[in-house]
Amino acid sequence: MTERITKNMARNIYFGGGLFAILLFAGLTVDTVQKIPKLSHDDQITKSVALGKKVWENNNCVGCHTIMGEGAYYAPELGNAFPRLGANDEQAFKTYLAGWMAAQPLQTPNRRKMPQFNLTPAQVYNLADFLIWTSRVNNQEWPPNIKG
Amino acid sequence: MKYTSQMVAKPYFIFALILLAGEIVFGLAMGTQYLYGDFLFPAIPFNVLRMVHTNLLIVLLLFGFMGATYYLIPEESERELWSPMLAKITFWVFAAAGVATILGYLLVPYAALSESIANSFWPTMGREFLEQPTITKIGIVFVVLSYILNVTMTFIQGRKTTISVILLTGLFGLAFFFLFAFYVPENLVMDKFFWWFVVHLWVEATWELILGALLAFVLIKTTGVDREHIDKWLYLIIAMTLISGLAGTGHHFFYIGAPGYWLWVGSIASAAEPIPFFLMILFAFNMATNRRIQHNNQIALTWAKGTAVVGFLGAGVWGFLHTLAPVNYYTHGTQLTAAHGHLSFFGAYVMICFTLISYAMPILRGRSHGNGPKAQKVELASFWMMVIGMIGLTLALTAAGIMQIEMQRLPDAAHALGFMETQAAISTVYAIRLAFGVMVLAGLFTYFYSFFVKDEKAAA
Numbered sequence: 001m002t003e004r005i006t007k008n009m010a011r012n013i014y015f016g017g018g019l020f021a022i023l024l025f026a027g028l029t030v031d032t033v034q035k036i037p038k039l040s041h042d043d044q045i046t047k048s049v050a051l052g053k054k055v056w057e058n059n060n061c062v063g064c065h066t067i068m069g070e071g072a073y074y075a076p077e078l079g080n081a082f083p084r085l086g087a088n089d090e091q092a093f094k095t096y097l098a099g100w101m102a103a104q105p106l107q108t109p110n111r112r113k114m115p116q117f118n119l120t121p122a123q124v125y126n127l128a129d130f131l132i133w134t135s136r137v138n139n140q141e142w143p144p145n146i147k148g
Numbered sequence: 149m150k151y152t153s154q155m156v157a158k159p160y161f162i163f164a165l166i167l168l169a170g171e172i173v174f175g176l177a178m179g180t181q182y183l184y185g186d187f188l189f190p191a192i193p194f195n196v197l198r199m200v201h202t203n204l205l206i207v208l209l210l211f212g213f214m215g216a217t218y219y220l221i222p223e224e225s226e227r228e229l230w231s232p233m234l235a236k237i238t239f240w241v242f243a244a245a246g247v248a249t250i251l252g253y254l255l256v257p258y259a260a261l262s263e264s265i266a267n268s269f270w271p272t273m274g275r276e277f278l279e280q281p282t283i284t285k286i287g288i289v290f291v292v293l294s295y296i297l298n299v300t301m302t303f304i305q306g307r308k309t310t311i312s313v314i315l316l317t318g319l320f321g322l323a324f325f326f327l328f329a330f331y332v333p334e335n336l337v338m339d340k341f342f343w344w345f346v347v348h349l350w351v352e353a354t355w356e357l358i359l360g361a362l363l364a365f366v367l368i369k370t371t372g373v374d375r376e377h378i379d380k381w382l383y384l385i386i387a388m389t390l391i392s393g394l395a396g397t398g399h400h401f402f403y404i405g406a407p408g409y410w411l412w413v414g415s416i417a418s419a420a421e422p423i424p425f426f427l428m429i430l431f432a433f434n435m436a437t438n439r440r441i442q443h444n445n446q447i448a449l450t451w452a453k454g455t456a457v458v459g460f461l462g463a464g465v466w467g468f469l470h471t472l473a474p475v476n477y478y479t480h481g482t483q484l485t486a487a488h489g490h491l492s493f494f495g496a497y498v499m500i501c502f503t504l505i506s507y508a509m510p511i512l513r514g515r516s517h518g519n520g521p522k523a524q525k526v527e528l529a530s531f532w533m534m535v536i537g538m539i540g541l542t543l544a545l546t547a548a549g550i551m552q553i554e555m556q557r558l559p560d561a562a563h564a565l566g567f568m569e570t571q572a573a574i575s576t577v578y579a580i581r582l583a584f585g586v587m588v589l590a591g592l593f594t595y596f597y598s599f600f601v602k603d604e605k606a607a608a
Contacts, residue, residue, distance in 0.1 A: 010383035040337040057274025058262035063195025069481030076567040142403035
């Protein structure tokens with residue numbers, strides 16, 4: 001098959017195909033950037049949600065957990081932590097999360113361990129707000145069930 | 149060795165191999181924590197182990213690419229490297245920054261690192277694979293810029309070949325897309341979207357150009373096939389890389405809050421992503437069959453063919469397994485992703501580094517015809533140990549992923565097991581994974597040993 005293709009033809013396929021791919025990807029990127037605010041409810045990112053994202057990042061939570069399926073696979077998905085662990089009740093979720101974070105690490109022998117992060121009550125509150133916001137992102141109804 | 153400045157590649161290669169040993173050791177520690185949660189806890193929690201494991205991989209590949217480039221570019225350009233001194237300084241700066249960052253991970257709590265001066269001024273930490281403190285990221289930019297400057301100046305003043313043009317294109321792409329590591333918007337969805345501009349567009353676009361160029365270089369050297377022929381293949385491979393790989397980024401945008409059309413765009417484009425890897429297999433075996441010379445360094449050609457095959461398996465086959473949106477709906481974020489990640493990084497990128505090292509190191513050590521037959525035999529054994537070990541652990545992770553999907557994802561909420569219960573149910577598979585991991589490390593040590601095997605009559 002390749003006998004009939006000359007080097008010049010191959011180079012033209014590269015430049016032509018590459019340029020087409022770049023333009024297509026760039027175009028879709030521009031469109032996506034315009035659509036993400038609505039799909040993610042950008043207007044609901046309060047100061048507390050933004051601070052909660054910082055808590056999430058500064059403690060490298062993604063090093064064990066996944067969030068919307070991305071991260072490490074050592075600990076449970078947290079994109080849907082709010083419905084799963086808080087039953088969509090904001091107050092109940094915040095109380096639960098504060099208790100859970102304070103109880104770490106659990107003493108069960110050889111269970112996977114979550115470190116004690118010594119978060120302040122305000123940080124836990126922010127983290128909860130961030131996870132609540134995340135759970136409301138329109139992400140094509142993923143995960144398949146509440147277990148994450 | 150044709151040009152004395154090629155010598156600067158040597159420390160890069162050696163350091164890359166040392167980092168690889170470190171990466172595997174940390175991988176084994178993680179594999180052990182999967183079985184015994186108290187192992188090393190709380191001294192080194194899982195997230196720290198993982199950060200060290202993945203960051204060592206990225207850094208070792210960069211060292212490998214740099215060493216490979218410094219070896220290749222003088223020969224391709226038919227002149228000495230523009231500045232061997234700059235290459236040496238770059239090595240020490242990068243090595244020191246890398247070691248300091250890893251020590252920081254291990255000795256300082258991550259939250260404390262994140263309060264360091266540069267990061268509080270411009271926060272970029274806490275995202276998968278891009279965990280480095282901002283100051284390290286800035287350091288990486290300078291290191292990469294000095295590397296690209298050196299390579300570009302050598303290129304401009306010398307002969308221009310298809311291989312060097314494509315290699316440089318890949319390097320400029322690598323540098324450009326890394327800049328997205330500095331963009332951390334408040335909106336998690338936007339953050340994730342542009343995070344993939346670094347991660348996917350590195351490994352499934354720009355790095356593939358580097359891979360193709362390096363593979364072509366070793367094939368020319370070990371088979372003697374003429375450039376016209378090699379160049380044509382190389383263009384076809386990278387054409388398919390860009391056509392499938394750019395829009396193929398969409399397979400990461402299915403379930404993170406991006407618009408629904410990515411389900412289609414990502415599925416269709418990324419279904420074609422195995423093609424460039426398949427072409428690499430045809431390329432490598434075709435060149436080996438039509439070889440004009442019988443190079444004494446046969447093991448280098450074995451690595452080149454191995455890169456093409458295992459790269460195709462890991463990136464092509466294991467990627468395709470879960471790249472279609474309806475499948476990915478169930479596989480997203482399971483051990484199947486980890487299976488694909490392990491075999492593709494090893495097959496495509498770690499193995500191309502081995503290819504270059506196995507070709508170039510004997511020459512840098514004064515054996516222009518490659519190591520002696522005894523040393524090559526040992527190296528061949530290490531090749532199989534590492535390849536079988538990696539395929540074994542990938543199969544184990546694949547089994548783990550499938551079981552995870554069966555127990556946790558497929559049943560309805562009332563019947564599905566929770567995450568932790570599912571993980572407990574598949575622990576046997578994790579033990580098998582760990583055993584294969586040990587095999588990979590043993591293979592690497594065998595590889596190290598091959599450097600010290602003495603043949604009775606050393607090849608002149």
